[in-house]
Amino acid sequence: MSRTIRLAISTCPNDTFAFHGLLTRAVDWRGLEFAVELLDIEQLNTRMRRGAFDVCKLSFAAALGMASDVVVLPSGSALGFGVGPLLLASRPATRPATPEQLTLCPGERTTAALLFDLFHPRTTRIEQAVFSEIMPRLMARTADFGVCIHEGRFTWEAQGLHLVEDLGSRWEAETGCPLPLGGIVASRKLPADVIATVQRVIHDSLTLALADPAAALPTMRAHAQEFDDRVLMQHVELYVNEWTVDLGDTGRRALAELAARAAAAGRSGGLLEVFGDTDNM
Numbered sequence: 001m002s003r004t005i006r007l008a009i010s011t012c013p014n015d016t017f018a019f020h021g022l023l024t025r026a027v028d029w030r031g032l033e034f035a036v037e038l039l040d041i042e043q044l045n046t047r048m049r050r051g052a053f054d055v056c057k058l059s060f061a062a063a064l065g066m067a068s069d070v071v072v073l074p075s076g077s078a079l080g081f082g083v084g085p086l087l088l089a090s091r092p093a094t095r096p097a098t099p100e101q102l103t104l105c106p107g108e109r110t111t112a113a114l115l116f117d118l119f120h121p122r123t124t125r126i127e128q129a130v131f132s133e134i135m136p137r138l139m140a141r142t143a144d145f146g147v148c149i150h151e152g153r154f155t156w157e158a159q160g161l162h163l164v165e166d167l168g169s170r171w172e173a174e175t176g177c178p179l180p181l182g183g184i185v186a187s188r189k190l191p192a193d194v195i196a197t198v199q200r201v202i203h204d205s206l207t208l209a210l211a212d213p214a215a216a217l218p219t220m221r222a223h224a225q226e227f228d229d230r231v232l233m234q235h236v237e238l239y240v241n242e243w244t245v246d247l248g249d250t251g252r253r254a255l256a257e258l259a260a261r262a263a264a265a266g267r268s269g270g271l272l273e274v275f276g277d278t279d280n281m
Contacts, residue, residue: 004033005198008048009057010041010182011223012150013232014078014239020216021205028204030197038223040130041149041182042107054187055198060180060255062109064262064269070185071195071275072255074246075203077183078239079254084168084179085112085149087120088161090138095164096123096145103145104138106131111181111258112147115167118265135159153238154231175261177254178243186275195275206245247274 007022009015016038021027023036039047045062047053048070055073063070085106087096096103101124105113108128116126124145129137134146138161145164148156156163168179184202186195209216213236220232243251255272262269 002031002033003194004035005055005194006037006053007034007055007198008037008039008044008053009184010044011038012041012239013220013224013235014244015057015076016220016223017209017213017216017236017240018076018206018244019202020219021208022201023219026205027201027208030201032194032197032201034201040107040132041110042128042130045107045109048185051187054190056185057182058185059107059110059112059114059182060258060272061111061114061262061267063183063185063272064259064267065109066185067259067270067272069188071188072247072272073184073186073195073199073202073275075184075199075206075244077180077244077247077251079180079183079243079247079251080178080239080241081172082168083181083238084166084171085115085147086153086156086166087116087164088135088138088146088148088152088156089164090141090144090146090161092162094144094162096120098123099125101125101144102127103147104129104134104143105147106134106149110149111179112149112167114258114262114265114267115171116147117267118261119165119167119170121265135161150235154234175254175257177257178250180251180254180258181239183247199275203245206240210240210245252277
């Protein structure tokens with residue numbers, strides 16, 4: 001009997017692009033069976049902590065808190081330069097400054113929320129919201145600021161919102177590293193040979209999508225908040241890069257930097273191990 005892998009990824013276009021081949025079985029599952037769920041990133045962060053999945057897309061901020069339980073796969077990550085979340089305001093010429101102001105974040109365990117905490121600590125009240133609700137609430141002026149991710153990076157100006165800061169650009173300026181947003185992790189309870197097979201399937205799926213990006217559009221459209229094909233492909237061009245195919249030394253340095261800064265800010269967690277870096281599995 002083949003082994004079933006409980007796999008969960010986000011609905012954002014870079015994930016549905018990268019996993020198109022796996023989701024449609026256009027690549028060989030290499031003897032495994034995949035039971036797949038597509039969820040909001042904070043749902044992924046929460047449910048993986050409860051043991052709901054064998055392999056899961058996690059915010060790297062959340063993965064830090066599970067470092068003893070998971071290992072990061074070399075393929076499938078979202079990190080890079082110019083990919084960071086945006087701190088947006090409902091009104092022009094305003095900045096986070098007082099507890100009377102309200103900032104919306106897309107989940108307390110997201111890397112976006114960690115960046116706001118690192119760069120604007122104790123400035124405003126914070127409320128967690130599903131990422132797709134943040135920009136509409138800013139437009140309705142029921143919040144002062146919002147940390148926006150996914151397609152919002154490309155559409156905020158058209159929505160009449162105002163840029164306070166590109167949190168990713170600030171990360172890059174201070175660290176010199178690409179920003180590690182999220183990656184695919186596997187439970188350490190899985191045997192090493194199973195994790196290795198999952199990694200190969202994901203790598204195959206990425207390779208297939210990169211060879212024919214347009215073929216992945218139907219899968220991306222099925223789950224996206226934004227249905228404009230141009231915006232969807234902009235998202236892929238920004239978030240899918242050489243470090244998505246393989247983290248490499250640069251990706252590993254970025255993860256170490258994130259862990260160090262989170263620890264300095266009092267966030268619990270540990271160093272993230274990339275699968276294949278040691279023989280401890």
